[in-house]
Amino acid sequence: MKIGLKKSGLGSLILAAIALVGCLKQVTRSPSQNAFKQEESPVTITLSGWQSNPNEKQLLKQVIQAFEAKNPDINVKYEVVNSEYMDVIKTRLIGDVAPDVFYLDALEAPLLMQYNVLEPLDSYITPAFNLADFESSMLNAFKHNGKLYGLPKDFSTLALIYNKKTFAAVGITQPPQTWDQLIAVSKKLTIDQNNDQKTDQYGFGLAPELARQVFVLKAFGGQLMGQNAYATFADTKSLKGLQLVIDQYRRDRTSAQPTDVGATSGSEMLGQGKVAMTIEGTWAIPYFKETFPELDFATAEVPTINGKSGTMAFTVAYVMNRKTKHKKAAWKLIAYLTGAEGMNAWAKQGLALPTRRSVLARLGYNQSPLYAPFAKGAKYATIWQAGKNLPTVRMNFNNQFISALLGEQTLPQAMKKAQDTANREIYLGN
Amino acid sequence: MSALTKDRWRNRKAGDSLAGYLFMAPTILIAGVFLILPIAYAIALAFQKVQLLGDVSYQFTGLKNFVRIAQDDRVWIALKNTASYVAIVVPIQTMLALTLALILNSQIKGRSWFRVAFFLPTVTSSAVLTLIFMWIYNSNGLLNGVLSFLHLPTYNWLGDPNVALKGIMIMNIWSTAPLFMVIYLAALQDIPETLYEAATLDGASRWEKFLHITIPFLKPVTFFVIVMGIIGTFQLFDQSYIFSAGSGGPNDSTLTIVLLIYQYAFKNLDMGYALALTLMLAAILMTSTIIQRTLFKEERLD
Numbered sequence: 001m002k003i004g005l006k007k008s009g010l011g012s013l014i015l016a017a018i019a020l021v022g023c024l025k026q027v028t029r030s031p032s033q034n035a036f037k038q039e040e041s042p043v044t045i046t047l048s049g050w051q052s053n054p055n056e057k058q059l060l061k062q063v064i065q066a067f068e069a070k071n072p073d074i075n076v077k078y079e080v081v082n083s084e085y086m087d088v089i090k091t092r093l094i095g096d097v098a099p100d101v102f103y104l105d106a107l108e109a110p111l112l113m114q115y116n117v118l119e120p121l122d123s124y125i126t127p128a129f130n131l132a133d134f135e136s137s138m139l140n141a142f143k144h145n146g147k148l149y150g151l152p153k154d155f156s157t158l159a160l161i162y163n164k165k166t167f168a169a170v171g172i173t174q175p176p177q178t179w180d181q182l183i184a185v186s187k188k189l190t191i192d193q194n195n196d197q198k199t200d201q202y203g204f205g206l207a208p209e210l211a212r213q214v215f216v217l218k219a220f221g222g223q224l225m226g227q228n229a230y231a232t233f234a235d236t237k238s239l240k241g242l243q244l245v246i247d248q249y250r251r252d253r254t255s256a257q258p259t260d261v262g263a264t265s266g267s268e269m270l271g272q273g274k275v276a277m278t279i280e281g282t283w284a285i286p287y288f289k290e291t292f293p294e295l296d297f298a299t300a301e302v303p304t305i306n307g308k309s310g311t312m313a314f315t316v317a318y319v320m321n322r323k324t325k326h327k328k329a330a331w332k333l334i335a336y337l338t339g340a341e342g343m344n345a346w347a348k349q350g351l352a353l354p355t356r357r358s359v360l361a362r363l364g365y366n367q368s369p370l371y372a373p374f375a376k377g378a379k380y381a382t383i384w385q386a387g388k389n390l391p392t393v394r395m396n397f398n399n400q401f402i403s404a405l406l407g408e409q410t411l412p413q414a415m416k417k418a419q420d421t422a423n424r425e426i427y428l429g430n
Numbered sequence: 431m432s433a434l435t436k437d438r439w440r441n442r443k444a445g446d447s448l449a450g451y452l453f454m455a456p457t458i459l460i461a462g463v464f465l466i467l468p469i470a471y472a473i474a475l476a477f478q479k480v481q482l483l484g485d486v487s488y489q490f491t492g493l494k495n496f497v498r499i500a501q502d503d504r505v506w507i508a509l510k511n512t513a514s515y516v517a518i519v520v521p522i523q524t525m526l527a528l529t530l531a532l533i534l535n536s537q538i539k540g541r542s543w544f545r546v547a548f549f550l551p552t553v554t555s556s557a558v559l560t561l562i563f564m565w566i567y568n569s570n571g572l573l574n575g576v577l578s579f580l581h582l583p584t585y586n587w588l589g590d591p592n593v594a595l596k597g598i599m600i601m602n603i604w605s606t607a608p609l610f611m612v613i614y615l616a617a618l619q620d621i622p623e624t625l626y627e628a629a630t631l632d633g634a635s636r637w638e639k640f641l642h643i644t645i646p647f648l649k650p651v652t653f654f655v656i657v658m659g660i661i662g663t664f665q666l667f668d669q670s671y672i673f674s675a676g677s678g679g680p681n682d683s684t685l686t687i688v689l690l691i692y693q694y695a696f697k698n699l700d701m702g703y704a705l706a707l708t709l710m711l712a713a714i715l716m717t718s719t720i721i722q723r724t725l726f727k728e729e730r731l732d
Binding site: 087093115116117257260262392395399402403424425 | 481482483484485498501502503504568570571586588589590591676677678679680681693697698699700
């Protein structure tokens with residue numbers, strides 16, 4: 001009897017809980033009934049992205065205001081997600097609260113395209129939009145099974161950036177053209193001013209990350225990933241390229257990584273005068289102008305390795321959430337932001353290069369001495385993208401590459417270990 | 431007659447228990463929804479392959495996730511890092527907390543000022559602390575400046591795998607010891623003064639009084655401090671996350687179990703495997719607490 005009542009007590013509790021949940025459901029359901037109405041009155045669409053500095057946010061806000069002025073029936077809510085952008089976006093996609101339009105890095109695109117959370121854009125694109133104007137390699141980064149899921153807003157390649165004063169001080173007149181030259185001038189540029197056995201200025205500032213090294217491992221014919229989506233970067237061809245980086249750091253001691261000199265990036269090392277050269281992206285140019293206005297720097301194409309030109313390209317697209325309620329409005333926004341006018345306004349700041357060839361030419365980036373080396377790189381650059389397993393591969397590569405760089409193990413050992421671990425994780429994760 | 435009373439009793443009891451449950455209903459509901467349900471859900475998902483992005487799907491995989499733990503090198507690295515972290519941080523922070531408490535419990539001048547100063551690191555947000563320490567640990571930062579001034583070897587605290595975790599250990603000891611110090615301090619003030627007086631009459635030295643009165647009296651508190659310390663250190667996440675920008679590097683040296691769980695759950699979106707790892711962590715924590723309970727077993731008087 002007692003037990004029976006206890007049970008019924010619990011039973012009533014459960015009933016109450018169910019009733020409560022039922023109420024909640026009803027409450028949540030009501031807004032969707034209004035969705036139909038909302039379509040007529042001004043619609044609000046959310047746009048999410050990250051910002052690398054406050055100016056970028058200001059500029060985008062201006063571009064958005066121009067869009068809103070032209071489309072009075074659309075309000076744009078711009079949200080900046082600054083840290084762990086992709087984790088936030090993925091979690092919001094899972095929870096069905098993702099923004100209608102958002103930035104997507106080429107690196108993360110394969111995963112989202114495969115899982116069908118993005119709206120294919122092909123059906124929206126009109127001839128007037130002039131898709132052919134886009135740099136085709138950047139467009140390809142957002143294609144999956146023949147469908148286009150994103151329109152690249154801008155891109156950046158890597159180029160050699162050097163401090164002109166340090167070059168003049170040791171009598172070098174020209175930036176290095178080949179990797180051998182780079183290693184030779186690095187020796188001249190590595191200086192210990194007060195002879196305390198501590199280098200005050202290194203020749204070359206190094207970024208020991210896969211994102212910056214893929215073109216190096218490809219220089220002798222190596223491949224990051226094989227056909228079957230497994231990593232193949234530990235073969236002898238790849239190692240030949242990477243060994244150049246390791247040798248310069250360990251044997252010559254003419255290069256430094258940021259933490260060696262108390263900096264956080266290659267640009268910061270160059271700006272602080274800790275290195276004479278570094279390989280960085282277009283974003284470094286506005287950064288230097290703002291943070292190190294006295295720095296007298298110039299840019300050149302990345303020196304050739306094994307006679308081959310190579311660099312990396314990073315691109316970010318605007319994509320549309322498949323579950324957005326206002327697809328037309330979302331497309332209008334994307335079309336404006338990646339259209340000739342919107343892109344022109346956006347790319348003026350010089351943080352990255354416009355993906356439309358016409359805009360690139362109009363803004364004169366292919367002529368400007370500082371930007372031309374970056375623009376030229378677009379032709380031969382390796383796009384930082386390699387299927388949905390790249391994050392796993394990158395993490396294992398970075399870990400072991402640093403270990404080889406610090407001399408804890410040889411490069412072949414380290415890369416073998418990284419490749420095996422990455423491939424095991426890929427296999428088990430499938 | 432007697433049967434009737436019994437029945438009444440029963441009814442009354444039943445009514446009481448119903449009222450009791452009604453009173454507890456809010457707690458049961460909240461605990462159920464936010465505590466028990468998630469735990470049950472987590473246990474259930476640990477045996478599945480879960481795909482959350484796009485079309486949600488669950489696929490029962492049996493023990494596959496747990497077999498994978500055994501084969502995953504990074505799990506063992508994370509366990510090793512976490513274990514060495516626990517083994518170094520917990521004893522040092524406990525002893526430091528006790529020492530600080532003893533100092534503050536003695537009649538020194540400016541006690542309350544010291545109390546505030548010692549307690550400050552604990553109230554500071556750990557994210558802010560980590561950023562400040564990263565500045566201190568910078569190759570050209572404060573710590574290396576002091577070390578080279580004293581002609582001691584300097585380190586690349588952030589970039590060298592051999593010292594990166596030690597940097598986090600120092601930081602954590604410095605920031606958590608004061609919290610436990612306050613707990614010890616409260617316990618110290620609970621020890622009756624008469625015991626010390628009696629011991630003094632018996633001719634006990636300061637050290638003997640500490641060893642035979644203070645330490646035994648603090649035993650339950652020490653148990654609490656160590657259990658909380660172990661749980662806290664096993665759950666190390668934010669410091670190593672900020673230190674390594676989420677990678678657990680350099681060379682996996684700051685990879686901890688919780689950071690690994692985070693990586694699998696939110697970077698790889700592999701919820702099933704991440705939850706299997708979480709269950710493993712829970713099992714480790716429970717076992718270690720049970721072991722400590724048997725070690726610290728209270729003496730029974732009867």
